[in-house]
Amino acid sequence: MNAQTETNSRELTYSEAIREAMDIALGNDERVILMGEDIGVYGGAFGVTGDLVEKYGTDRVMDTPISELGGAGVAVGAALTGLRPIFEFQFSDFATLGMEQIVNQAAKLRFMLGGAVSVPVVMRFPAGSGTGAAAQHSQSLEAWTAHVPGLKVVQPSTPEDAKGLLLAALEDPDPVMIYEHKLLYKMKGPVPAGHYTTPIGKAAIRREGRDVSIVATAIMVHKALEAAETLAREGIDAEVIDLRTIRPIDRDTVLASVRKTGRLICVYEGVKTLGVGAEVSAMVAESDAFDFLDAPIVRLGGAECPIPYNPQLEKAVVPQVPDILDAARGLTKGRI
Amino acid sequence: MPELPDNVPYAIRTYSPERLRDAFLKMHLIRKFEEGAENSYTRGLIHGTMHLSIGQEASAVGACMSLTDEDKITSTHRGHGHCVAKGADVEKMFAEFFGKETGYCKGRGGSMHIADPSKGNLGANGIVGGGLPIAVGAALSAKRLGTGAVTVCFFGDGANNEGAFHEALNMAAVWKLPVVFVCENNKYGMSTSIERSTAVKRISDRAAAYAMPGVTVDGNDFSAVTEAVDQAVAHARAGEGPGLVETLTYRWRGHSKSDRNRYRTKEEIADWQSRDPIVAMARLLVDHHIVSEDEIAAVEAEATTIIENAIAAASAAPDPKVEEATRDVYTALILDEGTPA
Amino acid sequence: MPVEVIMPKVDMDMASGKIMSWHVAVGQPVAKGDPLFDIETDKAAMEVESPADGMLYHPAPEGTEIQIGQPCAWLYAEGEEVGDQPAAFGAAAAEPAPPPEPVAAVEPVRELAFTAEPALEKPRATPRARRLASEAGRDLTSFVGTGPRGRVQADDVLQALAPAPSAGFTAETGPLSITRSKGGEGTPIVLIHGFASDATSWAPLETHLRHRPVIRIDLPSHGKSPKLRIRCFADLVKEVRAAVDDLHLDAAHLVGHSLGGAVALALADTRPRKIASLTLIAPGGLGPEIDGAALTGLCNATRVESLAPWLRRLAADESLITDGYARLAMASRNDPALRHAQAALADVLFPDGTQAFDLRAALDRVDMPTRIIWGKRDAIIPWSHALRAPGKVALHLFDGLGHMPQIEAPDEVGKIIRSLV
Structure with a gap:
């Protein structure tokens, strides 16, 4: 954190931070445009774009028809030819309709064309459960896009990172997918004023600890931190790592932490199998950090089912603080 | 250039003899390129498959006549002709076809992804309909950045039933973008005929749904294609919004090299071959004294030589290095993701 | 062949x-x-x-x-x-x-x-434990695993290699302290005291056993014995067995109290032909229950005032635990390292107030004349554990005694032992 941050930092919500980043980008660079469904006068389904349309006009804050495939493709084509579009999917679930353009086009154009082009598109995906929106509006599909070489995938967990990663994504020559957890939009936190970037591909150690490494993404970072406070009172010193970027993943930070603690819990909201946890676990198991493990690795992820509507069920199918506590206690007592 | 009477075909009235001779050469280059590609495939020199556009040369070259290097095209899996028409170097095309480091895509893309951004060619596309939204995006850039460029979006009859077609045309119209959709209707989406797959009789009828002009022309008639597309391009360039041109044409070869031609008759193929766009172009040029009979043969010979030299040079070019297989996945990668084992 | x-x-x-x-x-x-x-x-x-x-x-x-x-x-x-x-x-x-x-x-x-x-x-071990053992040039089999199914954890290796300073004592090495009585003839009697006690606690009983040579063993981290790093009950038995083996006795009568009783039983199970008879006074190992609070209290007490209440719990008749007795007991526990070592031992043997070892099968197996003496007012280990003994084992149950019959009623206990010894 630099000196400017300390002096010019204010409390903003996560969505205000994103809006501020977009405002700065629109103001600084004529090539930046916003595209998405109902992001104009409506201000976005989650109010993230707010009143930016009044400041920059409908030419630069563009309401698209309900055409996720076409919209995503237009953003890709525009990025290919000189613009810097920020495309908002209204819900990350709707990106399934645009996957062709994300996976076949945005991710591969540079490679297929032998490096002749870049696709500097930014896409925003409001994701995650907890809003009672049920199975088609609550998914955490970030591992889908993170599985595709050519894309970069970030999951900011704080207002500061939400702004910094968005501004970094705009400066990045490659397609960057930003997964924003919907429950974080109203979360407040310090946000430096002005322009700054948070490096893509770099995890953050949110809490240092000796006994167990909890590697988390998005909202799970906050659950991990809450669990860590309880664990501290029990004499278990947990280190909490916020991955922030899942592609390219920050191998060094994770491995260094596991070498230190010898125990790893990976917690994420996406379905447990074949997700972020599988990658983090494999990364450790394949590296010399393996020799530092003093217990089996634990993954805490979403249940093997779509997100249910009933609030108790909805809560039960994604990791919660008690799940993290149980896992950490089990690992540190050598019971797992 | 002196005004010519209206009964003289549009192309003759509009373009200089040099441009016309060049267009004729390009049509021959396409034909010879495809034949050379097919021959190389037969001799086992080609790794993958290919989609040949023999029979569609007038559509590709005619549509690009009024385009500059600033103007963009997006192309399809059957894209060799569009590349040549937009000014690509056939040696680099063959090198790509052979998977060489000197190819347009450094051997990473192959037949289905040949592109030349320096000439405004944003690339062929392996996904049916994949280029349609991208073309609209390119047009959006042109409009926002005020470059005056127009994008010509080539697609086939098969793509007109993709959602991407409808979403792209709708958005282009809503935003009045400088893009011209050129549908090369060669009657078959792989084996399924347009009659069996498409509810409207003419694909250009669909333009009405998106409040843009739509026209259908003989795709084997160079001048007809040129006239229709040029008009749509001018319309778009003037800020009047998009247009749709359907060119009726025919691919002489199968969909790809694995096609056994079970869905169409020999008679149908022979009928279309009797309407060879190159023969028609030669007649047009000779009839209007643009080139002589002798020159016609000379142009073909020139094309043959260019292609033979290109194949020879491309064959001799180096392969990409295996250790560089993952190069160009990212423009700038912050962290080393490692190399494949 | x-x-x-x-x-x-x-x-x-x-x-x-x-x-x-x-x-x-x-x-x-x-x-x-x-x-x-x-x-x-x-x-x-x-x-x-x-x-x-x-x-x-x-x-x-x-x-x-x-x-x-x-x-x-x-x-x-x-x-x-x-x-x-x-x-x-x-x-x-x-x-x-x-x-x-x-x-x-x-x-x-x-x-x-x-x-x-x-x-x-190969034994089960975590990757970190394997690495640490390998770096130390030690075979994994030389560590006792405390993880699930005996998995060797990093801590098992680290503690075995270098005692953790946080444990409050530095592990020592060396043989257990052995003291012998003067006089007596025939097969000797070997006495093994209980947890947080030492060889001097046998004095009241010994006056009734003078006809035989008496040999007292101080358990590890007790009395004059070295403070050893004990990792499990088998470890403890191994140390005591080594001490008994070193005596090169042809035969011995074994008497053990409480934890010492459990050790005596385990010893008899592994050296059946050398043990002529076995007397177990309020022995451990026959059931899970034990008064964890008393163990902790005894270990933690740093002054007479905090020790005396716990000592009184040991006897049925509290008046037996005089101020003088408590002062003497505290004097023998003045060394903080000894208290820490015993606390560490309690943590291994009685984690969470539970006896972590089970010797019921051994009691079924032993063949030498064996008896169990227990006070029915024992507040530390329930006397009902004695009822798990097979028929061949004699039970001597006292209505009015607590956890220390050998101190509370030395003559009665002496009489019972002498009848066989």
Whole structure:
């Protein structure tokens, strides 16, 4: 954190931070445009774009028809030819309709064309459960896009990172997918004023600890931190790592932490199998950090089912603080 | 250039003899390129498959006549002709076809992804309909950045039933973008005929749904294609919004090299071959004294030589290095993701 | 042909046994019927006799788990050429194998040795523990695993290699303290005191046992014995067994109180032919319950005021615990390192206020004259554990006594012991 941050930092919500980043980008660079469904006068389904349309006009804050495939493709084509579009999917679930353009086009154009082009598109995906929106509006599909070489995938967990990663994504020559957890939009936190970037591909150690490494993404970072406070009172010193970027993943930070603690819990909201946890676990198991493990690795992820509507069920199918506590206690007592 | 009477075909009235001779050469280059590609495939020199556009040369070259290097095209899996028409170097095309480091895509893309951004060619596309939204995006850039460029979006009859077609045309119209959709209707989406797959009789009828002009022309008639597309391009360039041109044409070869031609008759193929766009172009040029009979043969010979030299040079070019297989996945990668084992 | 030494089945549901120690060095002679090695099963530890005369070769490393009926060493005749190990050890599978067919033939079923999981010849250990052990140049079998199913954890290795300073004491080494009475004749009596006590606690009882030589052993981290790093109950027994073995006695009467009773029982189970009789006073190991608060209180007390209340819990009649007695007891516990060492021992033996070792099977097995003496007002270990004893064991239950019958009623207890000794 630099000196400017300390002096010019204010409390903003996560969505205000994103809006501020977009405002700065629109103001600084004529090539930046916003595209998405109902992001104009409506201000976005989650109010993230707010009143930016009044400041920059409908030419630069563009309401698209309900055409996720076409919209995503237009953003890709525009990025290919000189613009810097920020495309908002209204819900990350709707990106399934645009996957062709994300996976076949945005991710591969540079490679297929032998490096002749870049696709500097930014896409925003409001994701995650907890809003009672049920199975088609609550998914955490970030591992889908993170599985595709050519894309970069970030999951900011704080207002500061939400702004910094968005501004970094705009400066990045490659397609960057930003997964924003919907429950974080109203979360407040310090946000430096002005322009700054948070490096893509770099995890953050949110809490240092000796006994167990909890590697988390998005909202799970906050659950991990809450669990860590309880664990501290029990004499278990947990280190909490916020991955922030899942592609390219920050191998060094994770491995260094596991070498230190010898125990790893990976917690994420996406379905447990074949997700972020599988990658983090494999990364450790394949590296010399393996020799530092003093217990089996634990993954805490979403249940093997779509997100249910009933609030108790909805809560039960994604990791919660008690799940993290149980896992950490089990690992540190050598019971797992 | 002196005004010519209206009964003289549009192309003759509009373009200089040099441009016309060049267009004729390009049509021959396409034909010879495809034949050379097919021959190389037969001799086992080609790794993958290919989609040949023999029979569609007038559509590709005619549509690009009024385009500059600033103007963009997006192309399809059957894209060799569009590349040549937009000014690509056939040696680099063959090198790509052979998977060489000197190819347009450094051997990473192959037949289905040949592109030349320096000439405004944003690339062929392996996904049916994949280029349609991208073309609209390119047009959006042109409009926002005020470059005056127009994008010509080539697609086939098969793509007109993709959602991407409808979403792209709708958005282009809503935003009045400088893009011209050129549908090369060669009657078959792989084996399924347009009659069996498409509810409207003419694909250009669909333009009405998106409040843009739509026209259908003989795709084997160079001048007809040129006239229709040029008009749509001018319309778009003037800020009047998009247009749709359907060119009726025919691919002489199968969909790809694995096609056994079970869905169409020999008679149908022979009928279309009797309407060879190159023969028609030669007649047009000779009839209007643009080139002589002798020159016609000379142009073909020139094309043959260019292609033979290109194949020879491309064959001799180096392969990409295996250790560089993952190069160009990212423009700038912050962290080393490692190399494949 | 060398004679195979096999892992014997000593329990109904025993699938495998662990080699604890060899009595004979490699290449040394052993006579048929002589003690050859000690084993430990999930229920008990015991001594195994040599099946033949011969020289011992290729013994399985101590700590190896061997399936029953499978070879764990070979005996060669005098002059017989010793080549490569004739077969693999019958290492045990991780899950208890189904009870194998009774091994009737002299030749064991060789195939089993090869069907066993070869990887499990190595002990279970975490990657970090393996690395630490390897860096220290130590074999993993030299560590006692405290993780699930005996998995060796990093802490097990670290503590074994260098005692953690946070434990409050520095582990010492050396033999246990042995003291002997003057006088007495015949087979000696060996006394093993209880937790947080020491050899001096036997004084009241000893006045009734003067006809025999009396030998007192201070448990590790008690009395004058070194403060050892004890990692489990078997560790504790191993130390005491070594001390008894070093006495080179032909026979001994064993008397143990509380934890010392548990140790005595385990000792009798592994040295059955040397123990002439066994007297267990309020012994541990016969049930899970124990008063954890009292153990903690005894360990933690740093002054007479905090020690006395816990001492009073030991006796049925509190008036026996005079201020003078408490002062003396505290004086013997003044060394903080001793208190820390005993706390560490309690943590291993009685985690969460539970007896972490079970000797009921051993009590079923021991054959020498055995009796149990218990006070029915014992507040530390429930006297009802005595009811689990088989019929061959004599029970002496006192209505009015607590956890220390040998101090509360030394003459009664002395009389009972003397009737056999």
